[in-house]
Amino acid sequence: MTYREGLQAALYRALPSPLGETLHERGLVSGERPLKLFVFSRLLGLRYLPEAKAFAAEGELTLYFASALEEVLSGLVRGLWERGGLEVHGLPLRLLGLELEPLPPGGRVVVEALAPITVYRTEGGATRYFNPLNREFGLLLEANLRRKAEALGLEAGPFQVRPLGFRPQHKRLERYKGTWVEGWMGRFRLEGPPHLVRLALLSGLGAKNSQGFGFVREVGGC
Known part of the structure; x- marks a missing residue:
């Protein structure tokens, strides 16, 4: 499993049941191609070690997450608080804080x-x-x-x-x-x-x- 796959799996696990399972298996917006409507960034603060083909954490890490579905965003926030963070590839990442960024008003x-x-x-x-x-x-x-x-x-x-x-x-x-x-x-x-x-x-x-x-x-x- 790659770093990105591990991070994605950790986010699904952080969502409350059955929301996480439903989102993973078939999405929440039905149609010809069901949509999940969430996205996340890389873990910012990691340094890639080419000789070991691995990543090393340097201090605090930052992860951005967004969703067009309010239930997904609020569910993840609740899950992160309850769990105290994420576990990626068996590595526990302790939650230090959550911040909500405003959306731009213009086009x-x-x-x-x-x-x-x-x-x-x-x-x-x-x-x-x-x-x-x-x-x-x-x-x-x-x-x-x-x-x-x-x-x-x-x-x-x-x-x-x-x-x-x-x-x-x-x-x-x-x-x-x-x-x-x-x-x-x-x-x-x-x-x-x-x-x-x-x-x-x-x-x-x-x-x-x-x-x-x-x-x-x-x-x-x-």
Whole structure:
């Protein structure tokens, strides 16, 4: 089990029963493709040790978690308080505090990816990933967010994602359950109706959000 898989499993365990089991097995928003509508960041504060192929903690760690479903967010907060933290791969992480970040009021913000944003299309059994400079990247991100909005009964609308200061070094290849997933870090400008911008922050950008991909955090408003 990889670090990301262990972190995802720990979050499911922290949710009260039967919410955690239901969310894991079939999601809470039904449709052609059921949605889980939560996303989480990497554990910030870890240092990768290439020679050991392992991570080392350096002081306090920070984890960001978001969900477009109030019951999921409140359930996790309650679970974390009751458990006193998380246990990832058998390593207990003691909870030091919880903070709630405000959502932007406007429809134009700059965000930073705290987990790789993955965008792909599968055709004929083959998966093709797209980078932020490819036109398909923005179109597929918009389509993904539209599907989430429609599932929640929210009005869809035009939504744009533009990379800022694109660098090849922003590319990440990360393994999840035996499959390598391509994603992109970096900063992006989001533009659209305020409720869609907030939904992007609460549910993540792109695919595989509940697996720990696509978490973005606001860093500016222009």
